[in-house]
Amino acid sequence: MTKTVFLGAVAAAAAVLLSTGAQAAEGDTLRAVKQRGELICGVNPGLVGFAAPDANGNWSGFDISLCRAIAAAVVGDANKVRFVPTTGQTRFTALSSGEVDVLTRNSTASFQRDTELALDFPAVNYYDGQGFMVRKDLGVTSAKELDGATICIQTGTTTELNLADWFRANNIAYQPVNIDSNAEGEQQYLAGACDAYTTDASGLAATRAAFADPENHIILPEIISKEPLAPAVRHGDNNWGDIVRQTLFALIAAEEYGVTSANLEELSKSSTNPEVQRLLGATDNLGGMMGLDAEWAKRAIAAGGNYGEVFAATIGEQTPIGLARGLNALWTQGGLMYATPFR
Amino acid sequence: MSELHAETVPFVRGTMLPQASPPAAERGLYRWLRTNLFSGPLNTVLTIVALFVLWWLFQHFYPWIRHSVWNASSMAECRAIFAERWGEGAAGGCFGVIRERWNQFLFGFYPPSEYWRPTSAFCLLFLALAPVLFTESRQMRWIVVAVASVGAFALSMLSGAPAPELVCIAVGVVVWIAVIEYAPRAALVLTLVFPFLAVWLLWGGSIWGPATILGGAVIGVVVWRLLARFGILAVVGGLAAAALWWWFLSGDAAADLQRMLPLSLPRMESRSFGGFLLAITIGVAAITMSLPLGVILALARQSDLPIVKAFAVIFIEFIRGVPLITLLFVASLLLNYFLPPGTNFDIILRVIIMVTLFASAYMAEVIRGGLASLPRGQYEAAGALGLNYWKMQRLIILPQALKVSIPGIVGTFIGVFKDTTLVTFVGLFDPLKQLADTIRATFEWKGAYWEPYIFSGFIFFILCFGMSRYSMHLEQRLKRDHR
Numbered sequence: 001m002t003k004t005v006f007l008g009a010v011a012a013a014a015a016v017l018l019s020t021g022a023q024a025a026e027g028d029t030l031r032a033v034k035q036r037g038e039l040i041c042g043v044n045p046g047l048v049g050f051a052a053p054d055a056n057g058n059w060s061g062f063d064i065s066l067c068r069a070i071a072a073a074v075v076g077d078a079n080k081v082r083f084v085p086t087t088g089q090t091r092f093t094a095l096s097s098g099e100v101d102v103l104t105r106n107s108t109a110s111f112q113r114d115t116e117l118a119l120d121f122p123a124v125n126y127y128d129g130q131g132f133m134v135r136k137d138l139g140v141t142s143a144k145e146l147d148g149a150t151i152c153i154q155t156g157t158t159t160e161l162n163l164a165d166w167f168r169a170n171n172i173a174y175q176p177v178n179i180d181s182n183a184e185g186e187q188q189y190l191a192g193a194c195d196a197y198t199t200d201a202s203g204l205a206a207t208r209a210a211f212a213d214p215e216n217h218i219i220l221p222e223i224i225s226k227e228p229l230a231p232a233v234r235h236g237d238n239n240w241g242d243i244v245r246q247t248l249f250a251l252i253a254a255e256e257y258g259v260t261s262a263n264l265e266e267l268s269k270s271s272t273n274p275e276v277q278r279l280l281g282a283t284d285n286l287g288g289m290m291g292l293d294a295e296w297a298k299r300a301i302a303a304g305g306n307y308g309e310v311f312a313a314t315i316g317e318q319t320p321i322g323l324a325r326g327l328n329a330l331w332t333q334g335g336l337m338y339a340t341p342f343r
Numbered sequence: 344m345s346e347l348h349a350e351t352v353p354f355v356r357g358t359m360l361p362q363a364s365p366p367a368a369e370r371g372l373y374r375w376l377r378t379n380l381f382s383g384p385l386n387t388v389l390t391i392v393a394l395f396v397l398w399w400l401f402q403h404f405y406p407w408i409r410h411s412v413w414n415a416s417s418m419a420e421c422r423a424i425f426a427e428r429w430g431e432g433a434a435g436g437c438f439g440v441i442r443e444r445w446n447q448f449l450f451g452f453y454p455p456s457e458y459w460r461p462t463s464a465f466c467l468l469f470l471a472l473a474p475v476l477f478t479e480s481r482q483m484r485w486i487v488v489a490v491a492s493v494g495a496f497a498l499s500m501l502s503g504a505p506a507p508e509l510v511c512i513a514v515g516v517v518v519w520i521a522v523i524e525y526a527p528r529a530a531l532v533l534t535l536v537f538p539f540l541a542v543w544l545l546w547g548g549s550i551w552g553p554a555t556i557l558g559g560a561v562i563g564v565v566v567w568r569l570l571a572r573f574g575i576l577a578v579v580g581g582l583a584a585a586a587l588w589w590w591f592l593s594g595d596a597a598a599d600l601q602r603m604l605p606l607s608l609p610r611m612e613s614r615s616f617g618g619f620l621l622a623i624t625i626g627v628a629a630i631t632m633s634l635p636l637g638v639i640l641a642l643a644r645q646s647d648l649p650i651v652k653a654f655a656v657i658f659i660e661f662i663r664g665v666p667l668i669t670l671l672f673v674a675s676l677l678l679n680y681f682l683p684p685g686t687n688f689d690i691i692l693r694v695i696i697m698v699t700l701f702a703s704a705y706m707a708e709v710i711r712g713g714l715a716s717l718p719r720g721q722y723e724a725a726g727a728l729g730l731n732y733w734k735m736q737r738l739i740i741l742p743q744a745l746k747v748s749i750p751g752i753v754g755t756f757i758g759v760f761k762d763t764t765l766v767t768f769v770g771l772f773d774p775l776k777q778l779a780d781t782i783r784a785t786f787e788w789k790g791a792y793w794e795p796y797i798f799s800g801f802i803f804f805i806l807c808f809g810m811s812r813y814s815m816h817l818e819q820r821l822k823r824d825h826r
Contacts, residue, residue, distance in 0.1 A: 044784075045770070045772070045777055045780060045781050045784075046780045046781035046782070046783065046784025047784055048784050048785070048786055048789055049786070051784070052781065052784035052785045053447075053452065053781060053785075054785060055443055055444055055446070055447065056455070057447070057451075057452035057454075057615070082612070082614065084614065084770065085770050085772070085777070085781070086770050087767070087768065087770055089768070090672075090675070090676065090768070090769060090770055093676045094676070094770070097676055097679035097680055098679065099679060181776075181780055182780075182783075183779075183780055183783050183789075183792055186789075186790065186792070187792045206786070206789065207789070209786075210418065210786065210789035210790045211790070212418075212422050212790075319786075320786045321786060
């Protein structure tokens with residue numbers, strides 16, 4: 001009995017300690033970032049097109065651009081960023097413990113992460129989905145023909161669970177070959193250890209493009225899951241979540257209204273579109289409503305261009321990765337990218 | 344005398360016959376082959392199987408190595424060169440990734456303009472170690488000192504150290520060599536000072552930070568010496584004096600000194616450490632600190648004082664019962680929940696502490712094995728001479744126990760050094776996996792799978808093999824019995 005009381009007391013003390021820690025972290029991410037003069041982004045330690053450092057250690061990629069845009073909006077300089085590489089296992093803990101301000105790390109927004117893990121996914125920056133790649137000479141044209149196939153699958157990711165769900169739903173069998181990283185998966189697949197390789201479609205496209213013989217591999221048409229990749233922030237600091245969401249929306253809206261990094265200066269003076277005027281801070285002070293200045297969005301767009309420019313520069317069809325816009329086109333062009341109005 | 348018997352005198356040989364060579368079956372290559380490779384049916388079969396395996400390995404790997412390409416800036420370019428030189432479908436090692444990114448494998452994201460700092464710190468490490476590692480072999484000591492000093496200077500120059508810093512390094516190295524030659528005891532003091540110098544070189548900032556912390560240690564030692572006749576009180580007094588200095592004064596003193604004599608290097612983020620710089624920093628720190636800690640823990644475990652003994656047993660068994668990865672996760676993630684928000688507790692420092700604790704628990708058990716191997720008579724004889732506990736340990740017991748444990752100690756060292764690659768799990772850039780994966784994430788090098796492993800494996804092999812050879816050298820030198 002005394003033991004239980006003692007353990008209970010310890011647990012309560014730990015809970016108080018944890019909650020005070022969490023309380024202190026609430027509401028003041030913006031203040032902490034401004035005081036530090038630097039934004040700390042949790043990023044993928046290396047994912048082709050999304051985040052990778054070059055030979056001089058400068059990071060670039062689709063997720064990196066979003067992080068830089070947030071830094072430009074909040075701190076005023078797209079280079080005042082520290083990138084903290086986080087692994088699949090450590091990313092959410094790094095965010096909850098306050099080690100990073102925001103995760104821009106191709107993380108799938110999901111129910112459990114939103115609720116149980118106490119995270120917020122302010123807005124989706126890339127709509128992905130899980131697909132399959134097989135060798136052409138396997139003669140398979142649909143994932144439903146993969147009955148009994150061995151499939152290379154990265155452990156500890158949502159793709160693993162999707163795979164199990166989809167095969168169960170379609171009542172066919174498969175044999176998983178567990179792998180730890182993308183590089184290992186490619187190697188196993190090329191060595192013939194598995195018939196099919198499954199991961200997010202963007203990753204498959206990049207992997208296939210880097211093969212010596214891309215023409216001998218096909219990506220099957222089935223997309224078996226929804227993978228809305230989104231930046232993540234801690235639950236509870238709503239203003240900070242607003243800033244992340246609105247920065248992303250500013251990039252999307254800029255593409256919609258034709259604001260690019262090239263004509264940004266000119267439009268901020270001469271645009272007659274009231275929405276553009278408000279976005280770029282020429283009229284109203286939208287930034288002031290979330291603790292920033294009027295030109296926050298202008299700086300965010302100047303950092304790497306609007307959403308379309310970022311996409312084209314990092315993963316678009318002109319790059320070796322060659323992803324089509326697909327679901328990530330603007331809503332006006334049949335995609336899902338839709339920013340709420342700036343008013 | 345008749346000539347009759349002149350022809351009948353029997354033959355008498357005046358000289359020896361030259362030695363005949365052994366029969367063909369008992370000499371040369373044939374004999375060697377027969378005794379070593381084909382001495383029986385079983386060995387013959389094994390030899391043939393081994394030859395077959397060797398041939399198979401050679402056939403598999405040789406073309407890949409022969410087709411290596413160094414001058415390429417992407418996998419696609421490598422493949423084009425393979426196709427051009429060796430025909431369509433040929434494969435080979437694309438070592439262009441090493442040529443282009445070798446600096447990241449060695450230094451991580453440390454800024455290139457500051458590469459001279461880790462390289463000179465690495466070379467000076469050997470200058471610091473030489474008087475400790477090669478106490479008896481003067482020749483070896485001088486070879487190491489010469490190579491390290493020339494290396495420190497030349498590598499710093501090659502990696503672009505500014506002129507004033509180069510002069511400092513040159514002067515410092517010459518003075519250090521003189522101290523090693525003429526004042527060997529002072530050289531040991533310099534060896535103790537080296538960690539502070541290395542921290543300053545690697546992380547930068549004002550030199551007065553590490554210097555005042557070192558000052559605290561000096562104050563502690565001075566107080567301890569002054570109070571030496573009060574026994575245990577001296578130790579407490581020394582510790583208290585040092586703690587007071589560190590707690591209240593060292594910060595202000597460092598700031599004041601910096602104002603009077605500004606001497607600082609650009610500050611480096613721990614996050615910029617990566618590759619072998621990270622592995623060697625963590626490895627060397629953990630190795631050097633785990634040995635004394637391990638000795639203390641081993642002695643504590645054998646102690647007659649129940650609390651000390653219980654503490655040592657609990658510590659060792661707990662640490663040995665928990666995987667290193669768990670400790671690293673605690674260091675990296677769990678601690679953040681308990682520290683006040685905004686505390687910036689350096690991640691590399693946290694990892695070093697955990698790896699050191701981990702290594703010292705293993706070290707303690709290795710040394711306890713050495714202690715246990717000593718006959719009881721050694722302790723009794725030391726006691727009979729009237730030596731107190733510490734003198735007995737220092738003069739009689741530990742020298743013998745450590746000598747016996749050398750293979751185990753060096754084995755633990757090598758293990759710790761290789762375990763530093765596990766820091767990949769807390770998001771640090773270890774050379775083997777994280778850094779290689781990161782480099783593969785640039786589209787140019789996607790698919791360069793084996794080359795980074797081969798490169799990292801090669802460097803790990805050199806360092807670990809070096810430690811292993813040193814341990815054999817030490818065993819040879821300390822061989823006093825059991826000849």
